[in-house]
Amino acid sequence: MPDPRPGPSRRSFRILLALFVALLAANAGYLALRMWRANEGMHRFSGDRQAARTELFRRLPPDSGAIILLGDSHLEHFPLGEVFPGLPVVNRGVSASTLRDVADRVRISCGPAPALIVVHAGINDLFKHRPVERFEADLAALLDTLRTVHPRAPVLLDELLPTADRGMDGEVRRCNAVIHRLAGRYGVAVLPLYAAFEQRGTIDPTLTYDGVHLNAEGYDRWAALLRPVLTAPTPDP
Secondary structure (H helix, E strand, C coil): CCCCCCCHHHHHHHHHHHHHHHHHHHHHHHHHHHHHHHHHHHHHHHCCHHHHHHHHHHHCCCCCCCEEEEECHHHHCCCHHHHCCCCCEEEEECCCCCHHHHHHCHHHHCCCCCCEEEEECCHHHHHCCCCHHHHHHHHHHHHHHHHHHCCCCCEEEECCCCCCCHHHHHHHHHHHHHHHHHHHHHCCEEECCHHHHEECCEECHHHECCCCCECHHHHHHHHHHHHHHHHCCCCCC
16 A cells, blocks of 8 residues: 655645745735835825924025015926026925915015016816816915015016826816906016917926926927016016
């Protein structure tokens, strides 16, 4: 009668297979733990960006006569000093900023007597699914704050840029209509960015690296539209 027990070679194979599976499981667990710890570490600091940038602005007040640009990540990533050498441009952009965030920073961002205040903000309000009605109310509040704090400073509002999300295009267009309406009410100028970046209801893919933020070509196009305003005696694009 044959022996039903596996031979030495089969037992060795099963032992090696079990060890291999255990090693894979241990390695997977180790990698998962490292990823969890990394994410946990990043999470502890991710909420401090607005406060950190605000404190930086508080410690570095602009001189009188500066051109102040207020806004979100589109602006924060804009290398203004290199693009506009010789102009007193001051970048006060902060990633993820909404209109209300920008309004909250006005008093520490603009210095005593800005020559011009440029506002580029609002797309994050749409990313947060805020309705156009709230966009209008928050933009009006921002303009009220600017008029109260710096009544003599000319203001320039940038249109919102399109994104790669075609479903957002209708809201972007409605918000741009709000920008023009409020600009007329408050007597401020508008920089028409949307048409220069739009292609069939989305942002021109040659001008962006992720469907929202601009690449070098995108910043070149924005700079070409902005330069005549910054170098003109009055902001009249």
